[in-house]
Amino acid sequence: MLWKLFLAACVSSVLQGTLCSTASLHRANDGGGRCLYTFTVPSPAEHSCPEPAAEQELSRQGALQRTEMEALQTRLGLLEALVSRLAGPGGAVGQDGGLEAAYSAAMREKTELQRERDRLEAERQELQSRVDRLGQENSRLRLGQCGFPETPLRDPDQRPPDSSSLDYSSPRFQEFKSEVTEVRAPTHSDSTGCGELVWLGEPESHRKADSISGKYGVWMQDPEPVPLYGPEMTWRLDAVGSAVRQLFGYEDLKQLSRGFPSKVLLLPESVESTGAVVYRGSLYYQRRKSRTLLRYDLRTESVAARRELPHAGFHGQYPYSWGGYTDIDLAVDETGLWAIYSTSKAKGAIVLSRLDPDSLEVLHSWETSVRKQSVANAFVICGTLYTVASYTMPNTTVNYSYSTESGHGRALSIPFLNRYRYNSMIDYNPARRQLFSWDNYHMVTYDVRLGTV
Incomplete structure (x- = not known):
């Protein structure tokens, strides 16, 4: 019967916002040869089951990790979007076709510039x-x-x-x-x-x-x-x-x-x-x-x-x-x-x-x-x-x-x-x-x- 009472007290404490881990059980002789079992539970006014310092630190670190993870996921998302844009049909990198297209465009521009330079040189000589x-x-x-x-x-x-x-x-x-x-x-x-x-x-x-x-x-x-x-x-x-x-x-x-x-x-x-x-x-x-x-x-x-x-x-x-x-x-x-x-x-x-x-x-x-x-x-x-x-x-x-x-x-x-x-x-x-x-x-x-x- 005592363990049932203890369990009921724990359930009651949980329902009231307190943790079972804060209840204490005591056993002693009553002087007549019988065992007496007693337990105590802090009332809500005394304490609301504060977490130990280690658990608070773990909780804080976990929150920081979640924040960093969310920031990292955001950055990865932006990077994936940038890579997708560059590697797309209009991109200059990402695939061999993109590099070849960029090189071809640069060579065409160089050829045009050389032609323009030759034309200007011919004009200069004529002048x-x-x-x-x-x-x-x-x-x-x-x-x-x-x-x-x-x-x-x-x-x-x-x-x-x-x-x-x-x-x-x-x-x-x-x-x-x-x-x-x-x-x-x-x-x-x-x-x-x-x-x-x-x-x-x-x-x-x-x-x-x-x-x-x-x-x-x-x-x-x-x-x-x-x-x-x-x-x-x-x-x-x-x-x-x-x-x-x-x-x-x-x-x-x-x-x-x-x-x-x-x-x-x-x-x-x-x-x-x-x-x-x-x-x-x-x-x-x-x-x-x-x-x-x-x-x-x-x-x-x-x-x-x-x-x-x-x-x-x-x-x-x-x-x-x-x-x-x-x-x-x-x-x-x-x-x-x-x-x-x-x-x-x-x-x-x-x-x-x-x-x-x-x-x-x-x-x-x-x-x-x-x-x-x-x-x-x-x-x-x-x-x-x-x-x-x-x-x-x-x-x-x-x-x-x-x-x-x-x-x-x-x-x-x-x-x-x-x-x-x-x-x-x-x-x-x-x-x-x-x-x-x-x-x-x-x-x-x-x-x-x-x-x-």
Whole structure:
């Protein structure tokens, strides 16, 4: 009967919101030899069967797990939806067919872009041809209106009256081909003495520079060598960079073509641009960011003379049309050492000065009527200055000459080929009767033919 009462009490406790596990049973003697069984159940007022601490923690963790599971299921659902969308008929991934379709579409787009690029390039070339034709006509018109002086200037400081009206500074004009007046070549040429330039051969490449530092530079041979280095000794300076100081020497052109220098000199001061020359055993060059000229003796490997070129522009004030800080360009011919430059007084027109090769002193100067920035390059042959019209056009011309003997200039149209389409240096070597040139990494020479005087 006691267990029935206990069970009934438990059921009653459950129905009232209490747990059986909180009831307690006691057994004891009543002092008369009988067993007494008693049990107690907490009333609702005392406690509502609180869960132990461990069960509360398990319940909390379970709730967190259910929350995380629900979040994970939501994310999985979104991921499945995204994968289904991408792998569908319009998707770019998921199946081989989708990848192939995407690749095919990309290749078709690439092909269309290449066709468009080719079309635009063809249009650009056509426009360039039209610009060239217009430039030629423009040159003819300008010459017809203004012309060049046909008589010497009696006053060295006098300028041609209409030269200021010629806008040689226009960037478009700098690239015009100047085909104006054909030179009538003499019936025979002089291979030893001086004369006017009448013909240039096609460029012969001797070496291609093998790094970006050789995109443009200067190379030369000494037309009047002194003992220690012979006439075949070839010198080269890569002019790309802010601290150009290495001068490479090669025993001859064959060693140059193989790329095996026999001498490497470190110059005491950096070189500015591509205007250097070698003459009578010395390297003549312009010091970087200055109008100072240096004579570096190749035998003693030291500076033998230095002098500022009076009033000369430098570091981008009056360069050739291709740029490159070509403000001062040194040159050598049958008569000696020259400097091609400009000044503020000349207003950008080319000034040609004869220099003393020992002291670098200016002996005499001539001012021309051609703006330095309107031509691609210049060189001197037999005391006459010659300019080249373009540094990028493959078929350009030697378009102007200025005679220091007569003191006047005239237009020319002698074909000149820029085979590699970026000509940054042109110098004359009177001993070899050739032009040395640096054309877009390539070191090339041109044979020269002079007419008799």
